[in-house]
Amino acid sequence: MSSNQVIVLEKVNKWYDDFHVLKDIDLSVTKGEKIVICGPSGSGKSTMIRCINRLEAHQKGKIFVNGTKLTNDLKNIDIIRKDVGMVFQQFNLFPHLSVLDNISLAPIWVKKTAKKEAEELAMAYLEKVKIPEQALKFPGQLSGGQQQRVAIARSLAMNPQIMLFDEPTSALDPEMIKEVLDVMIQLAEEGMTMLVVTHEMGFAKTVADQMIFMDEGKIVEQASPKDFFTNPKSDRTKLFLSQILNH
Amino acid sequence: MLMRLLNVSNFSVAKKWVHKNLFSSWASALITIFCFYIILKIIPAGLDWLLFSADFVYNFRGEQIIDRTFCSKVIEPGQHGACWAIIIVRWNQFMYGFYPVEEIWRVNIVFALTPFALLPLFFDKVIFKKQLIYFTFIFPFIAYYLLYGGPGLTEISTSKWGGLLVTLFLGVTGIIIAFPFSILLALGRRSKMPVIKSVSVIFIECIRGVPLITILFFGNIMLPLFLPDGVNVDNLLRGLVAMTFFAAAYMAEAIRGGLQAIPNGQLEAARALGLSYWQSTIQIVLPQALRISIPAIVNSAIGVLKDTSLVLIVGLFDLLGIGRAALADMNWMKLSHEVYAFVAIIFFILCFSMSRYSLYLEKKLKTDNSI
Ligand SMILES: Nc1ncnc2c1ncn2[C@@H]1O[C@H](COP(=O)(O)OP(=O)(O)OP(=O)(O)O)[C@@H](O)[C@H]1O
Ligand SMILES: [Mg+2]
Numbered sequence: 001m002s003s004n005q006v007i008v009l010e011k012v013n014k015w016y017d018d019f020h021v022l023k024d025i026d027l028s029v030t031k032g033e034k035i036v037i038c039g040p041s042g043s044g045k046s047t048m049i050r051c052i053n054r055l056e057a058h059q060k061g062k063i064f065v066n067g068t069k070l071t072n073d074l075k076n077i078d079i080i081r082k083d084v085g086m087v088f089q090q091f092n093l094f095p096h097l098s099v100l101d102n103i104s105l106a107p108i109w110v111k112k113t114a115k116k117e118a119e120e121l122a123m124a125y126l127e128k129v130k131i132p133e134q135a136l137k138f139p140g141q142l143s144g145g146q147q148q149r150v151a152i153a154r155s156l157a158m159n160p161q162i163m164l165f166d167e168p169t170s171a172l173d174p175e176m177i178k179e180v181l182d183v184m185i186q187l188a189e190e191g192m193t194m195l196v197v198t199h200e201m202g203f204a205k206t207v208a209d210q211m212i213f214m215d216e217g218k219i220v221e222q223a224s225p226k227d228f229f230t231n232p233k234s235d236r237t238k239l240f241l242s243q244i245l246n247h
Numbered sequence: 248m249l250m251r252l253l254n255v256s257n258f259s260v261a262k263k264w265v266h267k268n269l270f271s272s273w274a275s276a277l278i279t280i281f282c283f284y285i286i287l288k289i290i291p292a293g294l295d296w297l298l299f300s301a302d303f304v305y306n307f308r309g310e311q312i313i314d315r316t317f318c319s320k321v322i323e324p325g326q327h328g329a330c331w332a333i334i335i336v337r338w339n340q341f342m343y344g345f346y347p348v349e350e351i352w353r354v355n356i357v358f359a360l361t362p363f364a365l366l367p368l369f370f371d372k373v374i375f376k377k378q379l380i381y382f383t384f385i386f387p388f389i390a391y392y393l394l395y396g397g398p399g400l401t402e403i404s405t406s407k408w409g410g411l412l413v414t415l416f417l418g419v420t421g422i423i424i425a426f427p428f429s430i431l432l433a434l435g436r437r438s439k440m441p442v443i444k445s446v447s448v449i450f451i452e453c454i455r456g457v458p459l460i461t462i463l464f465f466g467n468i469m470l471p472l473f474l475p476d477g478v479n480v481d482n483l484l485r486g487l488v489a490m491t492f493f494a495a496a497y498m499a500e501a502i503r504g505g506l507q508a509i510p511n512g513q514l515e516a517a518r519a520l521g522l523s524y525w526q527s528t529i530q531i532v533l534p535q536a537l538r539i540s541i542p543a544i545v546n547s548a549i550g551v552l553k554d555t556s557l558v559l560i561v562g563l564f565d566l567l568g569i570g571r572a573a574l575a576d577m578n579w580m581k582l583s584h585e586v587y588a589f590v591a592i593i594f595f596i597l598c599f600s601m602s603r604y605s606l607y608l609e610k611k612l613k614t615d616n617s618i
Binding site: 053055078081082084085086088090092093094095096105106109110151154155158 | 510512513515516517518519520521522526530531534535538
């Protein structure tokens, strides 16, 4: 395992009771790499990336993040979560806290940053996602696109080295998708390691270093975007691409 | 309402309102007329009994009332007003029980200070909130010293406490101690750790599955059997423990409802950010869950306060117990209407203010931007 590899999955298997969700997943991600994951609903995309920050536990195989092995050891889980940020489809902001408090909460409580410093940090990230003027509002007062940008800022405020995105734009109205993707593209340009589950193929073509197609709990195809879109090998990938690109 | 109706400059608006709300259909018109009839019958008669024809200190002949034989209604069959003298003459008992008269000032100080200790707990914007919070934390010790006694103050055994003092002591202390306890129980019930979960479930279900009287008897009669010889737990304290357990179990169920309303996604986001269980519980779950469960919590608190009146069966003289003691007094027998009406009015004032408080809170939280 080279020191360049920040995420390694070796023969990872997961079951929900009898249901085999992940089947022998192998994956390695190098520092700064952007991976876009797509596949039909229920294929296990969310489950796979949620295993990487241990929101779900796998039952067989090994997962390493920055060289730390994911086990039930709570200390390891804490270490990994410091390095891995996550953005969800449903934003999952804390509705009782202002935008500023949403972002500064984790730095204050997890990193023990002083409140004033954490708020300055929060403002800096709000500038980065281009909504500093919303700092004192509550999540319920923002549009979906703004909420998702706050969620990205909240995650970035913990200064992660890896960002996981689980369909960050699927819950958004079409006119708001771009503002979120723009922030993600900017993040990619800054060299962040990113794993993105999305069906935004335009975004994938722009930023992905690798495309992954999953079906029925397996990685069916992994290729550079060029090969993936112009010359897919498996029939299932072809079918999926024809469906998604012609809709 | 009446004032509003009269103030309506446009009479037709009033007519519309009356029509829409009182006479919209035949059935509703009948009910309206029936209700007006009842109100017209009851209110004047009620006020007459309560106030206009009632005796307070003197009877209708102008004599000071010192026992029931002086009550107007006892002297003269035509008189039918209430005889409040039983409350006035025994006022100290109703308020303080058998607390020695020369020491009652101590209870009065506690009564007077209690609102200041409670203010910062119940209201957000209080002047000198910071200083008051300190006071809130030392108040239990001050109250204990004043009520029970200690260096410099005569000791007054809790068997002498009674009346409103005991009702408030059991109700307020019980609810306040039970509150944090109920939060832990509600969290425990949802815990993934089997031991914690089953202990919480068993505690809550056992207490809720049994009438309060049973718990009081258990505390009173059984508890001493389990304690080593010579350890004598105060009777009032046993009552307090029973009330606290009872309140905690019911409030825990109220809070559980609020906990269930928090979407799991928020907890996942918190975990992904690295927050620990307790950090996300305190920062994210509880502020929202408690808000949601306020009406249910206050509802159970009102129930608990009313249920304090059951302690009379284990020999504690709360407000109702003192009332019954007054009725057992040869000099004041047969004035049960007055006694029960008085006790009911006091309980009504306490419970009604709690329910108004909960309405105030709900309104306040609704106008908060954050929801
Ligand atoms: N907690 C759970 N318990 C049982 N089954 C689950 C659970 N979570 C997911 N599953 C099942 O596992 C499978 C994979 O789910 P997953 O959410 O990873 O799919 P996905 O590829 O992200 O799909 P989508 O595009 O709909 O988000 C699905 O069939 C789902 O029903
Ligand atoms: Mg998914």
